[in-house]
Amino acid sequence: MERRSFLKASAALGCAATVTGCKTSSDDVNVIPPKPPVEEQQTWSACLVNCGSNCPVKVFSQDGVITRVEADNETTDEYGVNHQIRACVRGRSLRQRTYAPDRLKTPMKRVGKRGEGKFVPISWDEAASTIASELQRIASEYGNKSILKLYGTGAYYGFSSSSCFNRILNLNGGFLNIYGNYSWAQQNEAASATGFGSTSGSNLLSLKDSDLFIGLGYNPSEMRQSGSGEGYDYLKAIEQNSELEVIMIDPRYTDSMTGKEDTWYPIRPGTDAALAEGIAYEMISSGWVDANSKDFLTKHCVGYDKASLEALKTEFENSGDDSKLEYVPYITPEDNYEDYILGQGKFVNEGPRTPSWAAKICGISEANIKELASKIMNARAPFIITGAGVNRHANGEQAMRSCYMLSFLTGKVGQPGVSNGALPGQRSLSRSGMSGLTNPIKEQISFFTFPDAIERGHEMTARKDGIRNTADLDTPLGNDLKAIFAINSNALVNQHSDSNGAAKILEDDTKCELIVSCDCWMTPSAKFADILLPDTSWLESNDLVNDSYASGIMGYLVAMKAAVDPLWECKSMYDMCALIAEKMGKLEEYTEGKDEAQWLAELYEKTRTNGNNANSIPPLPATYEEAQEQGVFRAFNDTPSIALESYINGTSTLRTPSGKIELFSLSMALKGAQWEFDDKVKGDYISGLPMYQATWEGYDDDETSDEYPFQLVGYHTKGRTHSSYHNVPWIREAVEDAVWMNPKDANAKGFTQGTEVHVWSKRGTIKLPVRITPRVAPGVLALGQGAWYEPDPAGNIGPSGHIVDIGGCINTLTRYQPSPLAKGNPQHTNRVQIAKA
Incomplete structure (x- = not known):
């Protein structure tokens, strides 16, 4: 018997027991007729985490409860013949993630200091009213360039996350734009300067x-x-x-x-x-x-x-x-x-x-x-x-x-x-999306420099800070950031360099006056919100998604169908933004007279009729509902593509x-x-020639090598995509969070396998076990990125002088130092020390 049926039966039995206590004969007890078993339902969804693949998954539910999740096992398993798209362990753990204890269940507002994670539940009406009034106040008082939608990729929805919040922000007069990303900021600039795209090999x-x-x-x-x-x-x-x-x-x-x-x-x-x-x-x-x-x-x-x-x-x-x-x-x-x-x-x-x-x-x-x-x-x-x-x-x-x-x-x-x-x-099939409307604000800051924009946005320029679309190199941005919308984003603190430094800036609510977080889980970044909005998970969502940006050579579309109704008081981003738009007096402009189902039907029809030729989209059914029944549409292109062929041979x-x-x-x-650079920062310059540049905290940085003798490099683990899925115990058991160390270095330190260690830099200290392995070079420590930032509740201070991060987040150690050209993140350049905890 599934949970919902069990609860109903338990309630009925409780009533029967109460009634029985008032009866003189057991013959009068109400008998509950047996309930026939509920048939298991199967729907299609997708893992929309930012690994670049958006893998389809089969979702099985019974009596309103998700019972299991399976990877795609349709079609043939012969590579290149529209083969199966098998989700990895992350996608297969979506049931655990959907029912995670830290799911956000209701709108909440902060009642403690920012970052403490103290919230009280509020109604959707209060949440929407607060956001609408604060948006309008901040735009009026400081200007629209003081409002930022933070870079975030915690969910690659088909039409929801970017478009919905873009629409309400643009209906409010616009917001400050960002350029670049944590993954490819510097290589995008390097490739463009050389003459091609960074993924155009x-x-x-x-x-x-x-x-x-x-x-x-x-x-x-x-x-x-x-x-x-x-x-x-x-x-x-x-x-x-x-x-x-x-x-x-x-x-x-x-x-x-x-x-x-x-x-x-x-x-x-x-x-x-x-x-x-x-x-x-x-x-x-x-x-x-x-x-x-x-x-x-x-x-x-x-x-x-x-x-x-x-x-x-x-x-x-x-x-x-x-x-x-x-x-x-x-x-x-x-x-x-x-x-x-x-x-x-x-x-x-x-x-x-x-x-x-x-x-x-x-x-x-x-x-x-x-x-x-x-x-x-x-x-x-x-x-x-x-x-x-x-x-x-x-x-x-x-x-x-x-x-x-x-x-x-x-x-x-x-x-x-x-x-x-x-x-x-890569190969990717396109699909139509909802417009985010026109943003009248043209200026852009690097995704990575939002802490600077909070502290000194009014004076940031193109010449010093890489601001784009200003009148000239010295025209200041003119506004400090006063409002941040973190949508499916754990980049406020966890994925940003120097987590302790970012937290300190965000804690002061006289600087950035409004932080809104929309997410499914209480992430480390969500703890810094003023208003929390509980999103529906993918398994509760209807959507039309493509194969994202790095799914390889086979393109595909997934017509997602919600396996269960939205849990608790969660709402889709489309619906929650409609509430905010209504409080702003902009509901009709936001919805254009359509609800979410009508938008999906319209966008599906545009995808079906407009994309079949140029993007090799396979034939699609006549309606979105029919597409949801089939779920996955795939097209493998077996033609090799050769980088720069049209330029060199054409x-x-x-x-x-x-x-x-x-x-x-x-x-x-x-x-x-x-441009202007900081001559106190080793390597802070741009050359027209490609050249090796010795930098701060690099291998040959003598200023830090004695105190911090190890180079620390991050890597992507199989158990997370960035910080997503960290809160799934299944995966934490399967994929260990430990700092890798070469046996030569470990022996010199007297470490044995699993020794609890402190690793620290000038920015902070983390605590975690050591994994001794020849799979890392001597003099180098390697740590999987994305673990959740968790300053020790007991307040224990580490060797760096900071509260120890017992979550083991690598960004507790990394330096906030925008790169010279892209103004991007340098999170693999770190000098650290390590010792037994």
């Missing part, structure tokens, strides 16, 4: 034509582990090419290796650029580039040698085009890549970037660096990928660009089996100032000259 089907694969910080088996994710495509690609040599370069021996690689080179965190330069030196100094790829570099690239920059400068000077003339003062032929690597010309005093020089920095031997260079030069079709982990370091923009150079030095980009260094191309140009691949970036050179 050759797709993994192209590996069939390759003979050498090199992955720098590339780990799809843990990042994209679903049955239709990039990890599955990668596994199948290397299985199907027996001639492929696989070389992985990473500080940690990841699950993308485990015997699938031929060679693992453990590298010191943040030194990938030095390795790339040591390899480049071998390729150039040996004469190989001149003999094999000089024509490619001359025709398709700018900045390899002095002559190419001299020619470009003359072309721009004679163009009469103001957009090109702007760059002329910053085209410096002396700053060419060849001279920099060889240590000649302007760079003679800096010396050549030899393998010997690189080995001292990156920890890979000189002989192995030369061997890597030899393999690249001798490969028929080298496929090189630089993973996103490389970009999440201090000055990750330059690290990414330095690694990209290796592909172009081969002169083979654009050929079958060759990529450009970027993440592999007539198109690239979106760089020169229209070519820029080894010397004109846009970066211009910003490096015009």
Whole structure:
């Protein structure tokens, strides 16, 4: 008997017992007729967590209760024949997550100090009225640029999260925009400056034509582990090419290796650029580039040698085009890549970037660096990928660009089996969405700089802070942040650098006066809200979702159907925003006369009729209800795609100032000259040349190496996507939260397996067990990111002088230091100490 039936029967039996007590004969007792068993129902939903796959799941329910969740087991299991999309352990634990004890069940308002987590329940009417009145007050008193919708990816709904809150904020006069993201901020800027998109590499089907694969910080088996994710495509690609040599370069021996690689080179965190330069030196100094790829570099690239920059400068000077003339003062032929690597010309005093020089920095031997260079030069079709982990370091923009150079030095980009260094191309089916309406505010801040915008937004500029769409470099933003809407976002505190520092800023409610959190669970960030709005979970939602941004080569759509009605007092974002819009006097503009079901029907019809050709969407049923019954619609495209093929083998140009691949970036050179940087921060500058930059708290930062001798690098675990799913005990048991340490280092510290340790930096202290393993390089500690920030309720102080975070959140230790170009997050650059707790 299921829970609801049991409760009904218990209540009835309780009444019967009461009545019986008043009777003189047991014959008069009311008999409850047996209830026939309720048939189990099956619906389709999806795991919309931000791993990039949006895997479909089968949801079984009975009598209004979810009983179990299964992965997709429809269709064939033959890869490439519209195969099954098997959800990983996270998606399969959605029942536990839906019924988690920390589910938000009712609207609440804060009654204690921000961050204490003290709330009292309120009605939806009070919640909507408070938000509407505060929004209107703040916009009137401070201006709409003082309102921010925080970056958040805790749920990738089809039409709800972004659009619904965008609509009410825009109906209130707009809000401050953000650009960038925690995953790819620096690589997006690096790739764009070079001449392509950060995920526009050759797709993994192209590996069939390759003979050498090199992955720098590339780990799809843990990042994209679903049955239709990039990890599955990668596994199948290397299985199907027996001639492929696989070389992985990473500080940690990841699950993308485990015997699938031929060679693992453990590298010191943040030194990938030095390795790339040591390899480049071998390729150039040996004469190989001149003999094999000089024509490619001359025709398709700018900045390899002095002559190419001299020619470009003359072309721009004679163009009469103001957009090109702007760059002329910053085209410096002396700053060419060849001279920099060889240590000649302007760079003679800096010396050549030899393998010997690189080995001292990156920890890979000189002989192995030369061997890597030899393999690249001798490969028929080298496929090189630089993973996103490389970009999440201090000055990750330059690290990414330095690694990209290796592909172009081969002169083979654009050929079958060759990529450009970027993440592999992906397949995604499109679906129509609800408009968020027009935002009249044009200014944008980096997603990462919201703490600065709270403290000094009024003075932030493009020149100092990377503000976009201001009148000029020195026009200030003009507003401090006074309201934050955190929608499915744990980035207020948990996913942001320096969690203790962020918490301290947010605790002061005289600065940011309103924080609204919409979520399903009481996350560490939700504890800092003034108003909490309980969202429906995915298993309670109707929606039409696509396969997101990193589902691999097969695209798909999922027509989700709620397995149960919204639990407790939870509401969908569409409905809760309708309540707020009504209190604002904007209900008709918000709904356009449609309820949620009507919006879904309309958007489904647009998807069905508009997207079938260009996006290869498979034929869809006539109605959304029919689509919900089938659930999943998939389309595998077995055509290899080759990075930059249309540019190199066609007539198109690239979106760089020169229209070519820029080894010397004109846009970066211009910003490096015009922007202001902090000369007290080691490595805080922008160069037009890709180069290894020694940075604060890097391997060669002498200021911190004695007090904090270990480099700490974060990684994505199989048990969480960022911080999502941390509150599922099943997964916490299966995927351990522990800091990885090499046996050599552990022995020197006297640690044994499982020893409770303190790890600390200048920013804070965490407590957790140590995992001793040769799967991490000596001198390096590795910790899975996303554990929930939990300052010790007992107030115990750690070696850093802060309350110990017993949750083990890596961002208790990371530094808030926006990167020079992207103003992005450097959360893999950390110097720490470790000792027994």
